[in-house]
Amino acid sequence: MQEVQNKKIEVQELGLKDYKETWDYQEQLFEEILDLKVKNRREDTNLETPNYLLSVEHPHVYTLGKSGDISNLLINEKQLEEKGAKFYKINRGGDITYHGPGQMVIYPILDLDNFFTDIHKYLRLLEEAVILVLKEYGINAERSDGETGVWLDVGTPFARKICAMGVRASRWVTMHGLALNVNADLGYFDNIVPCGIKEKAVTSLNVELGKNQVDMEEVKQKFLNHFKDLFDAEF
Template sequence: MKVSFRDLGQMDYKACWDLQQTLFDSLTARKRPAADTVRNATGTESSAADAARETDGAAIPAEDAGTILLVEHPPVYTLGKSGRAENLLIPKAALEAMGAKFFHIDRGGDITFHGPGQLVCYPILDLERLGIGLREYIASLEEAVIRTTARYGIAAGRIAGASGVWIGEGATPDGEGRPRKICAIGVRSSRYVTMHGFALNVSTDLRWFSRINPCGFTDRGVASIASETGREVPMNEVKTRVLTHLSEILNVEIYK
């Protein structure tokens, strides 16, 4: 099974969200009977075949299971559909004054930050074609990050009851050794097609996280590869390693 990837470099969050939605629509359109109708971006109805044609500019090849987008965003905070607005600790106007944006979006999870120095990975994949369920898929994303951070001598892992990838001992905070999140994960799935994904802190300015309760937690910290190793790591190197591990774990050929 093949999956393509696109390295988008730096891209505005909303523009990237729109691209995700286009790719998502292309995949879900394949899964509908031809007589089904779908609602397009203008609010009018069209057939599934029409929807596939409308997304030809960014369509996913018929033989592929999907596309992976890699990107860095300008500063932006996103709140998941089940998130709590009070986990944003300063007014939205203050964020805008600092040059950051805010979006309430349709993924799972609470509030998180995206910005320069952070590798954001958006896999738009058909899980039925991959032969896995949603829980296994999320575990696969976590495992790809765990293997990637291990290449830099970082012992990261999972914590019971909390999504994402963490550094630190145990499932509860313990003073100076409290868990620190190095990667946030939030996924949307419909008809077994995924959107959104994970955000791995490579050399992110962690001060941005002080304006929120990251992922809704008030008693846990954040980390990056740079903060844990004390050195800057090339972003392109991290991208290559993430794709290698995703290919291994999902058992797909990832090509550009």
């Protein structure tokens, strides 16, 4: 039976929330959608599957993807504690990254059967939403071949990453997502080899604009607008 396509996405603003708590919550929503899909298949029912988009900031934390190399974390447990940061090995793709205050973190938990079944396209559209946001601030951002995420000055000695990305998908249901540095404390990136890519810098929107602070809510709203258009979704 053809599943009903539900283009509605429930946007949830979680504020500043512990990484592990948010990860557990993502898993809960992810599993609920998967269970519903299995039920539809087994019982030949046609129940609508929900979609969520979580918007959150995290206290200082480092996360290592399942294919990541622990040696890319350059500090030990004691130093982590001194910096008030946590560390987790997690089940997304990608290597190591940092999350912290001043970073716009977005976790879309979507049933891609409601949109399109193409993970490559999904990642490219996430990148495109960020690229379009940055364009509104006069910043020319782009993709870097073979390196997921959004970059500035690709192909030059000044290449730097402004948005990291890592997702997990099962039966076309997604979790994890992206982290755009808006007002991030870039010093925390010195403790890792970001995304396992050596000799590439990291930047933040406020640094690029020469400002102390950029309005996070404004950035978020711009992102949601572009995301909605690109995914032909309803909020």
